[in-house]
Amino acid sequence: MLVIAERINGMFKEVGQAIADHDESVIQDLARRQVEAGAGALDINVGPTAEDVVGTMAWLVESARQVVDVPMCVDSAKPEAVRAGLEAAEGHAIINSTTAEPEKMDVLLPLAAEYNCSIIGLTLDANGVPRDADGRMEVALALVAACMEAGIPTDNLYIDPVILPVNALPQVPGEVLKALGMCHALADPPPQTVLGLSNISQGAVYRQILNRTFLVMAIAQGLDAAIMDAFDEEMLDAMITAELLLNQHVYCDDFLKAYRA
Ligand code: THG
Numbered sequence: 001m002l003v004i005a006e007r008i009n010g011m012f013k014e015v016g017q018a019i020a021d022h023d024e025s026v027i028q029d030l031a032r033r034q035v036e037a038g039a040g041a042l043d044i045n046v047g048p049t050a051e052d053v054v055g056t057m058a059w060l061v062e063s064a065r066q067v068v069d070v071p072m073c074v075d076s077a078k079p080e081a082v083r084a085g086l087e088a089a090e091g092h093a094i095i096n097s098t099t100a101e102p103e104k105m106d107v108l109l110p111l112a113a114e115y116n117c118s119i120i121g122l123t124l125d126a127n128g129v130p131r132d133a134d135g136r137m138e139v140a141l142a143l144v145a146a147c148m149e150a151g152i153p154t155d156n157l158y159i160d161p162v163i164l165p166v167n168a169l170p171q172v173p174g175e176v177l178k179a180l181g182m183c184h185a186l187a188d189p190p191p192q193t194v195l196g197l198s199n200i201s202q203g204a205v206y207r208q209i210l211n212r213t214f215l216v217m218a219i220a221q222g223l224d225a226a227i228m229d230a231f232d233e234e235m236l237d238a239m240i241t242a243e244l245l246l247n248q249h250v251y252c253d254d255f256l257k258a259y260r261a
Pocket of ligand 1: 006009011012013045075096097120160162163195196197198199202203227
């Protein structure tokens with residue numbers, strides 16, 4: 001499973017401050033430590049407060065690229081900021097994200113084709129996030145069809161069924177799990193799947209156990225990638241163990257150490 005580390009996001013105080021101070025050492029330290037912890041890609045999000053969203057995205061990606069060699073998951077609702085991030089990443093990137101709204105897909109799918117990179121498609125359209133798994137699959141199918149039309153291989157699409165805080169929306173995790181299990185039937189080759197895992201525990205008290213438990217449940221449904229806290233060692237151990245139990249790694253008694261190496 002691909003770990004997309006979540007920490008370079010202006011929503012975190014220290015990152016928001018580093019952006020305000022233009023202090024690239026904070027960003028580069030986070031980039032290095034997250035990759036050392038096991039991240040295979042870095043989510044890059046300027047956060048809610050940055051003034052120059054486009055310039056800040058380019059600066060964050062450039063700063064991280066100077067110290068690590070993994071794809072940058074360029075996370076912005078603004079297509080101009082996504083383009084700036086892709087330029088700075090020289091295409092070594094994942095677009096995060098498009099919705100199924102035509103005005104979004106018309107701009108972002110050609111970008112994915114032009115840069116030959118993967119793209120995350122949220123199961124979200126003008127009506128918002130669907131209530132249940134079937135509704136999510138309808139939107140996912142529209143995303144798959146649009147990718148085919150735009151010449152994007154279906155396995156370059158990551159379907160994100162949108163996990164939301166369980167304390168406010170207790171029915172969502174079950175519907176998201178059901179949706180994950182259905183994604184493999186959408187196309188051949190099937191689209192991949194991804195979650196913004198930490199959403200599930202926002203505002204909750206026992207955050208880590210919620211994140212860890214849901215990650216394992218999602219892996220059992222075939223989850224391919226997660227934007228998540230790469231610094232949570234116990235969560236990475238749970239992830240490796242879940243993959244082992246699904247026979248995705250060869251068993252040895254010291255499997256955690258072996259896999260981390
Ligand atoms: N899908 C996709 N991309 C996403 C999301 C998604 N990107 C953003 C987000 N959701 C995933 N990343 C995070 C990052 C941080 C948190 C949650 C999700 C988080 N932050 C603390 C909080 O809100 O409590 C910040 C406070 C702090 O610690 O300073 O939980 O779903 N495709």
